[in-house]
Amino acid sequence: xxxxxxxxxxxxxxGEIEVAIYDTMQRRLRDKGWIExxxxxxxxxxxxxxxxxxxxxxYLGLEWLKNTxxxxxxxxxxxxxxIKIAQKNAEEYGFLERTEYVLGTGNAIPLSEGAFDAAxxxxxxxxxxxxxxxxxxxxxxxxxxxxxxxxxxxxxxxPIIRWFMWISTKPKEIRPGLxxxxxxxxxxxxxxxxxxxxxxxxxxxxxxxxGIVVTAMKE
Numbered sequence: 001x002x003x004x005x006x007x008x009x010x011x012x013x014x015g016e017i018e019v020a021i022y023d024t025m026q027r028r029l030r031d032k033g034w035i036e037x038x039x040x041x042x043x044x045x046x047x048x049x050x051x052x053x054x055x056x057x058x059y060l061g062l063e064w065l066k067n068t069x070x071x072x073x074x075x076x077x078x079x080x081x082x083i084k085i086a087q088k089n090a091e092e093y094g095f096l097e098r099t100e101y102v103l104g105t106g107n108a109i110p111l112s113e114g115a116f117d118a119a120x121x122x123x124x125x126x127x128x129x130x131x132x133x134x135x136x137x138x139x140x141x142x143x144x145x146x147x148x149x150x151x152x153x154x155x156x157x158x159p160i161i162r163w164f165m166w167i168s169t170k171p172k173e174i175r176p177g178l179x180x181x182x183x184x185x186x187x188x189x190x191x192x193x194x195x196x197x198x199x200x201x202x203x204x205x206x207x208x209x210x211g212i213v214v215t216a217m218k219e
Contacts, residue, residue: 010129048117054124058086106134
């Protein structure tokens with residue numbers, strides 16, 4: 001039986017040292033091709049202006065920009081130290097003019113309504129303090145025809161998969177955070193009930209070995 005959720009944090013990752021360690025881990029995932037950019041593109045998010053919630057050091061969105069043409073990205077991030085890293089990484093990619101990172105939270109997005117062709121997030125759902133409000137805000141930001149994708153870990157993953165993730169996570173300082181993130185993650189059934197209380201319509205939930213992917217298109 002799956003244990004109940006244990007809330008991890010709603011403050012994001014703060015502090016220069018912690019952010020630097022997390023950046024090292026995310027950069028390694030990028031270099032191994034383990035960033036979920038392909039899932040975003042396969043979902044139909046391939047053009048226009050995209051909103052990213054919880055971009056962290058920015059690699060997911062930056063890889064999306066790298067693999068699309070004429071696109072721009074705005075990221076909403078709760079950690080000022082993460083924004084600094086994301087801006088530095090955007091400069092490394094040569095995408096300063098295609099990116100903007102703003103300080104804020106997903107449940108009160110400080111951007112214009114209906115301004116985005118897409119909205120996506122990976123790995124931050126389990127930290128959202130008010131997930132229903134954040135889904136509603138992301139939905140509100142979309143234009144008609146806009147696409148939504150939210151992916152995260154799943155708490156009910158197979159123990160063998162969990163062990164594989166733990167042993168594969170480097171630097172090793174990140175491993176305790178992986179475990180607390182898994183414990184805070186949702187199951188597919190929990191997420192379906194949660195989304196049923198939001199404004200998001202015609203959503204699809206796909207469970208994978210490692211996590212959950214939510215997709216929807218606004219009519």
